[in-house]
Amino acid sequence: MxxxxxxxxxxxxxxxxxxxxxxxxxxxxxxxxxxxxxxxxxxxxxxxxxxxxxxxxxxxxxxxxxxxxxxxxxxxxxxxxxxxxxxxxxxxxxxxxxxxxxxxxxxxxxxxxxxxxxxxxxxxxxxxxAPVVITLIFAGFQSFSALIAHYALSAEQARDRLALVNADLLATRALLADSARDAERLRMARELHDVAGHKLTAMMLNLRVLAAEDDFAQRREVLLAQQLAGELLGDIRGVVQALRDTRGLDLATALRALAAPIPKPTLQLEIADDVQVTDPALAETLLRVVQEALTNSARHAEAERVTVRIDRDASALHLRIEDDGRVRGALCEGNGLSGLRERIAEAGGRADIEVGPRGGLRIDASFPLTARTATSPA
Structure with a gap:
């Protein structure tokens, strides 16, 4: 107290x-x-x-x-x-x-x-x-205090907007960094496969021809060179496969960076271990949907916490967002929720927006899985 x-x-x-x-x-x-x-x-x-x-x-x-x-x-x-x-x-x-x-x-x-x-x-x-004079004197003080309050409020709102923009940039930068990392890994994998793999294959073919000659058939050096070339080709294939195996984009870091400047509601994030989003466009959609849900809960729902769950099944990626606020009256979709629904539809998904059993807003969205959007870890 x-x-x-x-x-x-x-x-x-x-x-x-x-x-x-x-x-x-x-x-x-x-x-x-x-x-x-x-x-x-x-x-x-x-x-x-x-x-x-x-x-x-x-x-x-x-x-x-x-x-x-x-x-x-x-x-x-x-x-x-x-x-x-x-x-x-x-x-x-x-x-x-x-x-x-x-x-x-x-x-x-x-x-x-x-x-x-x-x-x-x-x-x-x-x-x-002197009632007029006294009234005017205190009206002047009131004007002064009102202007100070107005500019203080404007500065506070500008600071909050700047914090949100900065969080948006940090979240987007995290996704871009992951996307650039995966693109570089893929480029290196292709270079190793196309250049080193091709030349090693040519070397093994030449060593095979050389080993077929009577003068070199029993030479230990030729047999050892064949063995080393084969092992090296296998190692390069293993490195190429490892480079191609991506962990996906780091959604957790991006989403937490997005929610960091919002004091209330707090973000409770749950991402299943088998979820790996590799498509930047899908990751961007998930980011914007969660961002709009956080903004809506902060402005209208008086929520203390927003729970975000991301999981998958064999055919779709599922996103559930639910806050602990209270929706009073009938649910009316304004520009924010309508835009959220449109963004999900543009990504090929579908959305159900309703009042949850505890009275908070609940958003259920699902996105079809393709080879380039989300994969299961090996």
């Missing part, structure tokens, strides 16, 4: 907000109604609602709206009881900064105008000597 509270308070926006709340609380000592239970109730409600936003980041929008409504009511109530001046309107500066982190500029401007109009009416009714 202490660790959670410390983590909450040390958030970039939370610590200055808490200090501002404490400053407002101290300033209330000089207020005429400093002992009013309603005043301190409003202060406590504001603080609780402010800190509770961290727990509702991934929840539905109406919960956040309810917290903001209670927070606004608390701040304006404090302003009503401390309407003769003081630091009470500073609570509205905190509130506007919070709203800027959640709502687009047009909504934020409308909310800020309504909140400041309410502040002006409170000051006017309480007989404040």
């Amino acid at each position: 202490t660790s959670l509270l410390r983590q909450t308070l040390l958030q970039p926006m939370n610590l200055p907000a808490v200090l501002t709340w404490l400053a407002v609380a101290l300033s209330l000592r000089f207020n005429e109604d400093k002992g009013s239970p309603l005043l301190w109730t409003a202060m406590v409600v504001f603080a609780i609602c402010f800190l509770a936003h961290d727990a509702f980041k991934a929840r539905k929008a109406h919960w956040r709206a309810l917290l903001f409504a209670l927070e606004t009511a608390g701040a304006l109530t404090v302003c009503l009881f401390a309407s003769r001046g003081g630091a009470a309107p500073a609570l509205l500066v905190i509130l506007i900064a919070q709203l800027a982190m959640v709502y687009p500029p047009r909504v934020l401007i409308a909310l800020a105008i309504a909140i400041n109009l309410a502040l002006y009416l409170i000051l006017l009714k309480a007989g404040s000597p």
Whole structure:
């Protein structure tokens, strides 16, 4: 509990907000109604609602709206009881900064105008000597805090996008490196087979002709040369076969690199031992399908974990993706899931997208196996 509270308070926006709340609380000592239970109730409600936003980041929008409504009511109530001046309107500066982190500029401007109009009416009714000036001063502070919050959010989003792009590049690079490695192994195998194998075969034929001559038939050197040439040809054939035997593309490394920058949901990856994908196009399709599933689970399903299983049977490669989130209402395929289905179809596969028995999203895809896409290890 202490660790959670410390983590909450040390958030970039939370610590200055808490200090501002404490400053407002101290300033209330000089207020005429400093002992009013309603005043301190409003202060406590504001603080609780402010800190509770961290727990509702991934929840539905109406919960956040309810917290903001209670927070606004608390701040304006404090302003009503401390309407003769003081630091009470500073609570509205905190509130506007919070709203800027959640709502687009047009909504934020409308909310800020309504909140400041309410502040002006409170000051006017309480007989404040300069309600317009006080309102404009704190509106300026609100604008400053909103701009800081907006640019901080933009920087955070840009950082997250950059991390995702970097992970995408790392995953793609891993597949390209494996593909280049296999291509080089195949080239070396062909060179050994075509050049060295051809010349050794010619040498053995010439040694056979030489051994047929009466003068050389019993020469130990000729027989030894024939034996060594035969053994060397067998060794080269073995090396060529070993070079042609590929382990397939390293899907596990590529998929983990893709999921690394996403804090939640985490990736639980299970790849059967007999799965070897050798076709870069199929590997790219698997990579993009998992990427879209992770993005969808992070945005819409409130999932903590996404399980990815890849196995095969005699005729097809199977991919199952399932998260532990909750799909509310009927499953509606948006652009992401529709694009995922289209990508699988382009690779010659088929996909079933449905709600799993535990309420999470489940994607079952299968791809027909060919000699060049996936093989069973020897």
